[in-house]
Amino acid sequence: MVLLDGKYTSELVKNRIKNEMAEMQTKGLRKPHLVAILVGSDGASKTYVESKERNCQLVGFDSTIIRLDDSTSENDLVQLIEKLNIDNHIDGILVQFPLPKQISENKITQTIAPHKDVDGFHDVNMGKLAKGESGFVPATPLGITMMLEAYNIETAGKHCVVIGRSNIVGRPMSLLMSNSAPYGNCTVTLCHSKTVHLEHFTRQADILIVALGKPGFVKANMVKPNAVVIDVGITRVEDSTRKNGFYLKGDVDFNEVKEVASHLTPVPGGVGLMTIAALLENTLKAYKFQLKQTL
Numbered sequence: 001m002v003l004l005d006g007k008y009t010s011e012l013v014k015n016r017i018k019n020e021m022a023e024m025q026t027k028g029l030r031k032p033h034l035v036a037i038l039v040g041s042d043g044a045s046k047t048y049v050e051s052k053e054r055n056c057q058l059v060g061f062d063s064t065i066i067r068l069d070d071s072t073s074e075n076d077l078v079q080l081i082e083k084l085n086i087d088n089h090i091d092g093i094l095v096q097f098p099l100p101k102q103i104s105e106n107k108i109t110q111t112i113a114p115h116k117d118v119d120g121f122h123d124v125n126m127g128k129l130a131k132g133e134s135g136f137v138p139a140t141p142l143g144i145t146m147m148l149e150a151y152n153i154e155t156a157g158k159h160c161v162v163i164g165r166s167n168i169v170g171r172p173m174s175l176l177m178s179n180s181a182p183y184g185n186c187t188v189t190l191c192h193s194k195t196v197h198l199e200h201f202t203r204q205a206d207i208l209i210v211a212l213g214k215p216g217f218v219k220a221n222m223v224k225p226n227a228v229v230i231d232v233g234i235t236r237v238e239d240s241t242r243k244n245g246f247y248l249k250g251d252v253d254f255n256e257v258k259e260v261a262s263h264l265t266p267v268p269g270g271v272g273l274m275t276i277a278a279l280l281e282n283t284l285k286a287y288k289f290q291l292k293q294t295l
C-alpha cells in the first residue's frame with residue numbers, strides 16, 4: 001500500500017509557489033493578499049484559519065485575519081465583504097464556515113466577488129465547475145486532484161465513487177472527477193445518506209473519496225482490492241489522555257483499509273494539508289487576475 005503523503009505533496013506545491021513569489025518580488029510586484037474572516041470562537045475554525053494564515057506567510061503572501069464577535073449581524077458582515085470586494089490590494093476573501101445561526105452562509109457566499117472567491121463556493125464558480133469552465137475550484141477537491149497528480153494516479157475511464165454531497169467537498173468533487181480534464185474523465189457515482197446498499201457502490205470504486213464526517217465509517221469489506229482511497233474526514237474525537245483533549249480521526253478505518261487499498265491518505269497528514277496548498281494556489285490565481293486588472 002502506498003501512503004498518499006499530504007505533507008510531502010503539499011510541500012512540493014508550496015515550494016513551487018514560494019519560488020514563483022521570489023521571482024515576482026525581483027520584478028517589484030506587490031505580494032498576494034488573502035483576507036480570512038473568522039466569526040465567533042469555534043476551536044476547529046480558529047485552528048484552520050490560523051493555519052491558513054501561517055501557510056500564506058510561509059510562501060510569501062500577505063494575510064489578514066479579521067476576527068468578529070459571535071453576535072455579528074449578517075448585514076455588518078455583508079458590508080465588510082463589500083468593502084473588501086472593491087479593495088484593489090486584496091486578492092482573496094474567505095469566510096470560515098460554520099457561521100453563527102443569525103447569518104446565512106448562502107447570503108455570505110454570494111456576496112463575495114466571484115474573482116476573489118478563493119473558496120470557490122460562489123454560484124458563478126460552482127456553475128463554471130459544473131460546465132467544465134475555468135474558475136475557482138473549492139480547495140479540498142482541488143487539493144485531492146493535486147495529490148492524484150503528484151502520485152501519477154490514472155483517473156481517465158476509472159470508476160470514482162464519492163460518499164457525501166456537501167457543497168464544500170462531495171458535490172464539487174464529483175463534478176471535478178467527471179470533467180474533461182487531465183485529472184478527471186472518471187465515471188462518477190455520488191453516494192449520500194439516502195443511498196441504498198452503499199457497499200454495493202463502494203465495492204465497485206477504483207477511486208473512493210469519502211467525505212461524510214463519520215469517523216471510521218469505511219471498513220475493509222466496503223473497498224475493492226487495490227482501490228485508491230481518499231479520506232476527507234477530520235473529526236475531533238474526545239480523549240482526556242491527550243494534552244489538547246482530542247485526537248483527529250478520518251472517515252476511513254485506516255488499519256483495516258490499508259490491507260486492501262493500493263493507495264490511502266492518512267488522517268492527519270493527508271487531505272487537510274492539500275486543502276491549504278490548494279487555497280494558496282487559488283489565492284495566487286486571484287492575485288494574477290487582480291494584477292492584470294490594475295496594471
Ligand code: GUN
Pocket residue numbers: 094095096097098119139140168
Ligand atoms: N469550513 C470547513 N471547510 C471549509 C473551507 O474549505 N472553507 C471555508 N471557508 N470554511 C470551511
